Amino acid sequence: MRLRQILGQAVDDDRIIKNPCRIRRGGVEHHPEQRFATVPELLNLSRNVPPRYKAMILTAGLGGLRRGELLALRRGELDLEDAAVYVRRKRQVLDSGVVVENAPKTQAGRRAVSLPQPLVEELWIHLDLYAGEVDSAYVFTSSEGVPIERNNFRQRIWLPAVKASGMDGFHFHELRHTAGTLAARTGATTKELMARLGHASPQAAMIYQHAASDRDRSIAEGLAVMVREAEAGYRSTE
Secondary structure, eight states: OHHHHHHHHHHHTTSSSSOTTOOTTTTOOOOOOOOOOOHHHHHHHHHTSOGGGHHHHHIIIIIOOOHHHHHHOBGGGEETTTTEEEEOOEEEEOTTSOEEEEOOSSGGGSEEEEOOHHHHHHHHHHHHHHSOSSTTSBSSBOTTSSBOOHHHHIIIIIHHHHHHTTOTTOOTTHHHHHHHHHHHHTTOOHHHHHHHHTOSSHHHHHHHHHHTTHHHHHHHHHHHHHHHHHHHHHHHTO
């Protein structure tokens, strides 16, 4: 198990192409579903980070971009007039300290994501205040105006904001899960979720629909209210 995890990390770091210890459907473990934030929780969290990181939190939580995709995003890949972001690359720092910026691993990762208008408005403000004017400028940077360093961001920005929001234990990658779950709650199909989140297989996209299954209970409860109201009205006419 440990060797498989080490080699899996090597794949993530682009040191090897394929994990030789990975067997299809082998050693499947069932973990509790990832947490996701409600819209009020997401907005509250975005208000508890310094203003220059607010749009980044919302882009992750509403647009579903991966951390590496956010860190690699350039101004020219935002089309706010058309309310869209074009994901074309990812950025990661290997354990060796080497920075790798390249295309997503799968064709599905290269995608256009439509943005809700409130996020578009936040991004306009963000670009005016914090991003360079050239198309090649990074959209999200540190307070020094350089690419964000993952550990510094986690310790100095993320953990204090999570604590201030009363969301202890909430991880940055769960913002992406939040985006998928909220999209599923709008009625998005599996195929639409795959396209929006950049998944190459339907299995990954299905987790967001499972997480949104409580909506079906809400529908049933709403129907129950309607029936009770109708029954009450019927009895009052007897």
